Amino acid sequence: MVKREKAVCKFSQITHIYSHPHVFSQCSRWIKRHCPDAQLVPVSSSAKAAQLLSDLCTKTSLSTPDSKREHDDTEKVLMLGSKNCEQFYGSLQVVEEGVQDMINNITRFFVLSKTFPELPTGRDKTLVIFGLKNHSGSLSNVLNIFQENNINLTMIESFPGDGFSSYSFILELEEHVNSPNVKRSLEQTKEVTTFQNVIGSFPSASRVFVREQT
Numbered sequence: 001m002v003k004r005e006k007a008v009c010k011f012s013q014i015t016h017i018y019s020h021p022h023v024f025s026q027c028s029r030w031i032k033r034h035c036p037d038a039q040l041v042p043v044s045s046s047a048k049a050a051q052l053l054s055d056l057c058t059k060t061s062l063s064t065p066d067s068k069r070e071h072d073d074t075e076k077v078l079m080l081g082s083k084n085c086e087q088f089y090g091s092l093q094v095v096e097e098g099v100q101d102m103i104n105n106i107t108r109f110f111v112l113s114k115t116f117p118e119l120p121t122g123r124d125k126t127l128v129i130f131g132l133k134n135h136s137g138s139l140s141n142v143l144n145i146f147q148e149n150n151i152n153l154t155m156i157e158s159f160p161g162d163g164f165s166s167y168s169f170i171l172e173l174e175e176h177v178n179s180p181n182v183k184r185s186l187e188q189t190k191e192v193t194t195f196q197n198v199i200g201s202f203p204s205a206s207r208v209f210v211r212e213q214t
Contacts, residue, residue, distance in 0.1 A: 011096075014038045018049035019080035022107075027080055030099040035078070046081030053079045054089035116200040120176035125154065127199035128171045130189065134164060141192045142169075149185040151175060166194060177201045 011034040017024075021042045024031065031038065043049050056077060079085070083094045117124075132138040146153055155172035175182050177198050190196055 011035050012037075013076055014078050015076040016041055017078045017080060018043055018052055019046050020044070020049070023080045026101055026105055027099045029101045030096075038078070046079070047085070049079035050081055050085035050089055050092060053077060054091050057091040110202075113200075116202060117176075118178060120179055120201075121203045123204045124174070124176040124179075124201050125204050126173050126175065126177045126182060126201040128173070128186070128196065129168060129199060130171070130196040131161070131166055131168050131194035132192075133166050133194060138192070139169070142189050145188045145192070146173065146185050149181045149188075151181055151185055170199075 014035045015038060017031065017035060017038045018041045023046055024040050024042070031040070043052060078095075079092075080099070083097060086092050086094050130142070132142070143153070152174040153171060154174060155170075157170045159168045159170075161167060173182065177183070177186070178201070186196065186198070
């Protein structure tokens with residue numbers, strides 16, 4: 001939680017909070033408890049929010065695609081993001097830490113490439129996108145195939161198609177696309193999906209914790 005350097009107002013007096021929409025959802029409890037009347041202003045990233053607040057502090061016009069307002073009282077504006085923002089913008093200061101709803105909350109980033117490693121590393125994951133008709137049991141047919149082949153699924157998201165008569169799904173599973181179990185599973189799921197494409201396989205990154213220097 002970052003605001004203008006030397007700002008002294010109470011959290012309950014905050015009028016605007018800038019950040020990425022996902023950050024708002026990850027800190028919703030703190031916001032409702034401490035800044036219930038603040039307007040949440042979504043921007044493209046938390047880094048952008050820090051830049052906007054810094055610009056505001058130096059009397060630069062603050063604007064977003066959804067808001068063209070200028071705020072004169074910069075003491076009543078916050079941004080939600082990494083405390084490292086304070087190092088990059090001298091006009092900002094951290095006023096509260098640990099405002100996320102879940103203490104072990106993390107954000108994943110993907111490095112995109114035109115190709116992916118063909119050989120398994122032993123710690124791989126695979127992303128697959130497929131389509132289904134919107135009728136009873138269509139998704140369970142796919143999930144049962146992965147279960148029968150002893151494939152662990154770690155994420156699934158759905159997106160409606162035209163007129164909600166069909167749905168597309170992005171599914172993340174453990175193991176490389178070239179492993180025998182995954183190959184067999186994907187051959188079987190072709191029979192029960194309207195389309196199927198492998199986005200890619202990638203080694204899972206280990207969670208990295210950076211210890212602060214003292």
